[in-house]
Amino acid sequence: MTSIFSADGQNVACTVVEAGPCVVTQVKDEETDGYRAVQLAYGERKEKHTSKALAGHFAKAKTTPKRKVVEFRDFRVEFEGGVAIGNEIKAGEVFIEGDFVDAIGTSKGKxxxxxxxxxxxxxxxxxxxxxxxxxxxxxxxxxxxxxxxxxxxxxxxxxxGGRRVKMVNLRVLKIFPEQNLLLVSGSIPGAKNSYVILEK
Known part of the structure; x- marks a missing residue:
């Protein structure tokens, strides 16, 4: 966490989140899978620590092994064209300053x-x-x-603690597209360097 000064001089507490780049590793549709979803992968992983099934899955998407894979169901229409397998999605392409997002993560165990x-x-x-x-x-x-x-x-x-927690309506205060960093108002669940899911 850190803090920044808003336009009116208020000191606002915020959290720095590295949101990407994420790679589209699978696109599901009604005809083949019965529902619409897009699967995103994030974070690098060594090949020796990757199972052969997952290695083949990532090879099909023409990307290196990733550490975290998450599926998002029923994505919105505006992302329809940009979710082909192998596409790289960056923070600046999805979020804009002033957006409200929900952060989902595992809280610190006490x-x-x-x-x-x-x-x-x-x-x-x-x-x-x-x-x-x-x-x-x-x-x-x-x-x-x-x-x-x-x-x-x-x-x-x-x-x-140690539970899945969802913090809703957090404002995106600032975006650094080169580093894929978001500044999100307030705190989000989890320890430093833990994984969170951001939903728009």
Whole structure:
């Protein structure tokens, strides 16, 4: 993450995303596959780490082995002519400044956490009046004789993060077409150098 100054002098937090170049490795249509989709590949990968099936798939698209392959269903009509197999798609061709995009990624895993960190509980009571080691405890989890059970979905301690997260309506603040870089407002899920999917 970084920050830039907007036209009116506001300091805006943003995230730098390398969005390309992506190669079209497959185009699916209604006749042969039953649905319309385009498959994009990104990031270089060594041939010795690529299975023979994938190596053949990339060779058919006349490109080197790629690290990440993602399929996008029902792409829009304006991209109809530019998605032939082997085409290279760059950030400047798809996005323009001011666009709103959705960022999909895997959030940072934080391991097993208590209810204060995981759900924002405030803990039980204060530090005085005989409270002993209850400051970050969950407190009561249910009633006694009725309903004689704990309801499903009760918020408790557990594994936190490491989930697929979608951040919606992030504005594209700036584009550097030579480096295929986008500056997107706010934060996006995942650690540094992790993969995200940008949807327009």
């Amino acid at each position: 391991g097993f956490q208590g209810v204060v960190k995981r759900h924002g509980f405030s803990g039980v009571g204060e530090a005085t009046h005989g409270q002993h080691n209850r400051l970050r405890a969950p407190g009561s989890i249910g009633a006694c004789s009725f309903p004689s059970r704990v309801f499903k979905g009760q918020r408790m301690a557990g594994r936190t």
